[in-house]
Amino acid sequence: MVPKWVRGTFEYASIITGPGMSINVPVCALGGSVATPAVGLRAQVIEVYDFDELEALGEKNVRGKFVFYNRAMPADLINTFEAYKKTVDQRSLGATKAARLGAVGVIVRSLNLRMDDYPHTGNMSYGDLPNKMRIPASAISTNGAQLLSSMLSLNDDLYFYLKQDCKNYPDVPSHNVIGEIKGSEYPDEIILVGGHLDSWDLGDGAHDDGAGIVQSMEVLNLFKQMDYQPKRTIRVVLYMNEENGLRGGTTYAENVKRKNDNHIFALESDAGGFSPRGFVFEANEKQFEKIKSWKPYFNPYMIDRFTLGGSGADIGPLRNSKTVLSGLRPDSQRYFDYHHASNDTFEAINKRELELGAAAMTSLIYLVDQYGF
Numbered sequence: 001m002v003p004k005w006v007r008g009t010f011e012y013a014s015i016i017t018g019p020g021m022s023i024n025v026p027v028c029a030l031g032g033s034v035a036t037p038a039v040g041l042r043a044q045v046i047e048v049y050d051f052d053e054l055e056a057l058g059e060k061n062v063r064g065k066f067v068f069y070n071r072a073m074p075a076d077l078i079n080t081f082e083a084y085k086k087t088v089d090q091r092s093l094g095a096t097k098a099a100r101l102g103a104v105g106v107i108v109r110s111l112n113l114r115m116d117d118y119p120h121t122g123n124m125s126y127g128d129l130p131n132k133m134r135i136p137a138s139a140i141s142t143n144g145a146q147l148l149s150s151m152l153s154l155n156d157d158l159y160f161y162l163k164q165d166c167k168n169y170p171d172v173p174s175h176n177v178i179g180e181i182k183g184s185e186y187p188d189e190i191i192l193v194g195g196h197l198d199s200w201d202l203g204d205g206a207h208d209d210g211a212g213i214v215q216s217m218e219v220l221n222l223f224k225q226m227d228y229q230p231k232r233t234i235r236v237v238l239y240m241n242e243e244n245g246l247r248g249g250t251t252y253a254e255n256v257k258r259k260n261d262n263h264i265f266a267l268e269s270d271a272g273g274f275s276p277r278g279f280v281f282e283a284n285e286k287q288f289e290k291i292k293s294w295k296p297y298f299n300p301y302m303i304d305r306f307t308l309g310g311s312g313a314d315i316g317p318l319r320n321s322k323t324v325l326s327g328l329r330p331d332s333q334r335y336f337d338y339h340h341a342s343n344d345t346f347e348a349i350n351k352r353e354l355e356l357g358a359a360a361m362t363s364l365i366y367l368v369d370q371y372g373f
Helices: 051-062 080-085 088-099 142-154 206-225 247-259 285-292 295-301 351-371
Strands: 002-006 012-018 021-024 027-029 041-048 066-069 105-109 137-140 159-163 167-172 177-181 186-196 232-239 262-268 276-282 305-308 324-330
Touching (some): 012 142, 041 105, 041 142, 051 088, 066 088, 066 159, 088 105, 088 137, 105 142, 105 159, 137 142, 177 206, 186 206, 186 351, 232 247, 276 285, 276 351, 285 305, 324 351
Parallel strands (some): 041 066, 066 105, 105 137, 186 232, 186 262
Antiparallel strands (some): 012 021, 012 159, 027 137, 041 159, 177 232, 276 324
C-alpha cells in the first residue's frame, strides 16, 4: 500500500500590489499538501531564510500570514546534491514549523539553481501535526521568488493570494517490478540494480527517475545481447513509492530479510540521465580497495570518480555489514533544472548520455559478477 495524493486543478497565485492590481506568479502545490479554501487564501507575507529566523519572529509576527521561505540553493557547491541537502528542509518541514506559529500557509522557493518560471514540487510532511492545524504548502518558481522578495523589500505590507485544491486519499495498492538473469555458478549470490518507477505529476519524470529505470533494464538487455551468462544472479528491481514514502524499498528489504536472500551488491541510478562521472560506494576498507583496483577500466571514459558516501534511497534499507551499496553519479550541474518540475520530459534526455550511464553500470556489474567481494 502506498500514499495517494491528487493535485486537482492547477494552482493559481498572485502578488496583490494594490486595489484591483495583482501580478501572477508560477506556483505548484507540494506533494502531500492540503488544499486552500475553495475561494483561496489571501494574507500578508513574511519572508524568512531559515527556521531560526522564523522562531525568532515568534507567533506574534507570524500568525495569520503566509511564511515565504526564500533560502536559495548555494551556487558555490560543485556537487549540486549537497546544495539541495542544505535547502530541502524548508520544503519538507516548513509547513509544520510555520503552522505551529499560526501561519495560514507557506510559499517555498523552488529548489533549483537556475532562474526560471518552473515551480518545483516535492514531498512535504506534517509529521504529527493535527489535521485542523495543517496549512497549504506551495512552491514558487525562482523568478517568482525573486519578484516576491523584491516587492516585499519595497512594501512589507503587501498581500499574497493562493488557490489550490489538492487532496490526500487513503492508501492504495501498488507494486515493485522485478526481473532477473539466474547465475550459472553462484545463483544464491544476488547483484541488484534498480531505480524508482514513481515520479511527480508535473512532467514525465524523465530524469527522476525514468532514466534510472531505463538504465537498469538496459543492464540486462546488454548482457542478453552479448549472450553473457553471469556467474551470479543479476536482478533488476524497479521500485515504487520512492518519492513520498520509500515503501517499495522498505518492503523489498523486509522480504530479503525474511527469505534470507544474499545480496552481495546493489546499484541504484537515481541522479538523472546525464553524462556519468563515476560511482559512490558504501563499503568496508577491503571491499573498497578491490573496487578501486577497477578504476583503470573506467579511466579512458572519464567515469573513474570512485568515492565513499551515500548510495541511494531505495537500496538504503538493504544496508548491512556485508552488502556493498553503490549509486551512479552523473554530472549534476543540470539535474535540478528539471527535478520535480514540468520540464522533466522525455525531450530533456540526451540519448548518448543515457547510454553512457547504462554502459558504465553494466561494466561495474560485470566486474562484480566476475570477481565478487
